[in-house]
Amino acid sequence: xDKFVAFLEKYLSTPMAKLSEQxxxxxxxxxxxxxxPFIIFGSIFLIIAFPPVGADTAIALWAKKHIAEILIxxxxxxxxxxxxxxxxIGYSLSASYKIDPLxxxxxxxxxxxxxxxxxxxxxxxxxxxxxxxxxxxxxxAMLVSIFSVEVLRLCNRKKIMIxxxxxxxxxxxxxxxxxxxxxLVLTVMTFITVVFKVDLHSIVDKAVAPLVKxxxxxxxxxxxxxxxxFFWSFGIHGVSVVGAVARPVWEVYLANNSxxxxxxxxxxxxxxxxxxxxxxxxxxSGATLGLVIAMLLTAKSKYSKxxxxxxxxxxxxxxxxxxxFGLPIVLNPVLIIPFVITPLVTTTVAYIATSVGLVTPTYVxxxxxxxxxxxxxxxxxxxxxxxxxxxxxxxxxxxxxxxFFKMYDSKLVAQELEEQSSSAA
Amino acid sequence: xxxxxxxxxxxxxAIAVNALKKEAEKNGIAMEVLAVGTQEFDAEVQxxxxxxxxxxxxxxxxxxxxxxxxxAGVPCQxxxxxxxxxxxGPALLKAVKELKK
Numbered sequence: 474x475d476k477f478v479a480f481l482e483k484y485l486s487t488p489m490a491k492l493s494e495q496x497x498x499x500x501x502x503x504x505x506x507x508x509x510p511f512i513i514f515g516s517i518f519l520i521i522a523f524p525p526v527g528a529d530t531a532i533a534l535w536a537k538k539h540i541a542e543i544l545i546x547x548x549x550x551x552x553x554x555x556x557x558x559x560x561x562i563g564y565s566l567s568a569s570y571k572i573d574p575l576x577x578x579x580x581x582x583x584x585x586x587x588x589x590x591x592x593x594x595x596x597x598x599x600x601x602x603x604x605x606x607x608x609x610x611x612x613x614a615m616l617v618s619i620f621s622v623e624v625l626r627l628c629n630r631k632k633i634m635i636x637x638x639x640x641x642x643x644x645x646x647x648x649x650x651x652x653x654x655x656x657l658v659l660t661v662m663t664f665i666t667v668v669f670k671v672d673l674h675s676i677v678d679k680a681v682a683p684l685v686k687x688x689x690x691x692x693x694x695x696x697x698x699x700x701x702x703f704f705w706s707f708g709i710h711g712v713s714v715v716g717a718v719a720r721p722v723w724e725v726y727l728a729n730n731s732x733x734x735x736x737x738x739x740x741x742x743x744x745x746x747x748x749x750x751x752x753x754x755x756x757x758s759g760a761t762l763g764l765v766i767a768m769l770l771t772a773k774s775k776y777s778k779x780x781x782x783x784x785x786x787x788x789x790x791x792x793x794x795x796x797x798f799g800l801p802i803v804l805n806p807v808l809i810i811p812f813v814i815t816p817l818v819t820t821t822v823a824y825i826a827t828s829v830g831l832v833t834p835t836y837v838x839x840x841x842x843x844x845x846x847x848x849x850x851x852x853x854x855x856x857x858x859x860x861x862x863x864x865x866x867x868x869x870x871x872x873x874x875x876x877f878f879k880m881y882d883s884k885l886v887a888q889e890l891e892e893q894s895s896s897a898a
Numbered sequence: 899x900x901x902x903x904x905x906x907x908x909x910x911x912a913i914a915v916n917a918l919k920k921e922a923e924k925n926g927i928a929m930e931v932l933a934v935g936t937q938e939f940d941a942e943v944q945x946x947x948x949x950x951x952x953x954x955x956x957x958x959x960x961x962x963x964x965x966x967x968x969x970a971g972v973p974c975q976x977x978x979x980x981x982x983x984x985x986x987g988p989a990l991l992k993a994v995k996e997l998k999k
Contacts, residue, residue: 708955709955710956713936780983783985784983793910795983797955798955798980798983799982799984799986
């Protein structure tokens with residue numbers, strides 16, 4: 474077993490984790506992550522606009538009357554999140570190439586705006602249609618940001634730029650350095666979207682449609698769940714590896730779900746990132762809150778007693794590295810088994826509950842360090858049944874972890890006895 | 899002694915930071931410890947740290963961190979996985995001391 478684990482680590486988990494550090498993947502992930510505070514802020518206003526109280530209460534009536542105003546902060550942040558993400562991707566990718574990140578971020582943003590196109594409205598003037606500035610436009614944003622920064626990098630490497638004498642202040646010199654790549658990139662964008670009138674968004678929409686559909690299916694949900702615990706079993710941060718590929722799709726689901734709620738339509742997707750966060754990763758990756766509860770209930774060894782007491786509070790707030798490395802779960806076959814199985818079971822339960830309509834799909838993003846019942850309640854826009862689902866999943870995880878933990882704990886007890894007798898002798 | 903930790907978000911290492919601080923206090927060593935996320939590390943490591951420690955769950959990014967730490971002249975090492983817990987104070991202190999030498 475140990476040899477098998479070592480084999481998997483050397484040939485599978487470590488190379489895959491390194492792959493996720495590929496510069497483009499990483500900057501897309503970092504760009505999305507940079508936009509999260511704005512997404513969280515905006516999504517709070519969805520709860521205010523659709524308060525989880527009876528439809529005839531004073532608050533609900535007030536919200537209904539002022540809904541357009543209440544949703545303004547949402548529309549200017551989460552609803553157009555791709556605008557923020559684009560800058561983030563351009564910024565992080567240029568930073569990783571060690572070229573001026575500000576130029577990279579700005580150029581990416583400009584390229585992205587070129588794909589939107591403008592309309593003229595009587596009495597208003599020129600307007601930017603907002604739909605593609607949101608989740609819809611995310612894939613186009615990824616493409617044009619990478620294109621923009623790669624051109625910037627090429628010009629830098631080949632020294633295709635206007636060099637000013639050293640006596641010129643650096644900030645002025647830098648803006649001139651970016652001039653040629655900016656002209657190049659935006660000329661190309663002008664040709665694509667203005668001269669040839671190519672609608673990048675509809676093309677890319679068609680291309681990624683199968684992916685967007687697959688990611689929301691049962692297998693599209695269960696595979697990332699399995700991979701995340703698989704990586705953690707070797708002590709590698711699973712969400713950061715798997716998220717490098719899956720996160721853009723998860724954010725598109727979230728954006729679509731929230732847009733549907735704001736427009737008063739049915740919620741289209743089951744599995745935005747918030748689905749995993751609140752229904753599956755209760756206590757952290759691997760649903761380890763159940764393990765810590767099992768530890769508090771049944772621990773016999775001194776070590777797991779102490780560990781249970783010190784890790785229960787971080788676990789409630791979904792921080793579980795102390796459990797994963799402390800117990801440890803990492804490279805520990807007895808505990809890896811429930812660590813992988815538990816989330817597969819709870820995912821299945823949550824997926825079924827959501828798809829048959831027992832629980833509202835998640836559409837609000839709140840900070841991941843909230844206790845799961847509160848997070849689940851808020852992210853479903855205040856559905857009390859989400860709390861029930863969380864409690865069911867916690868109970869299931871306690872039950873699955875319990876026998877495996879007991880097995881491991883008795884090994885610890887034996888070890889402690891041995892140490893005691895050898896130190897006494 | 900000034901010790902810089904890096905983990906995924908700077909959250910989980912805060913727990914290891916507290917364990918290390920307590921252990922250092924017990925041993926009468928003055929110690930300043932900061933935990934940062936992966937995105938902040940490259941910039942922060944240049945601010946005069948004695949040692950930099952990388953959390954085990956981001957060890958696939960170790961090469962990149964090591965390069966930045968080397969450039970700043972800061973010794974850099976992985977945190978032993980078993981030490982990365984609230985009970986890992988003594989092991990952490992030992993690792994930090996060895997790295998400092």
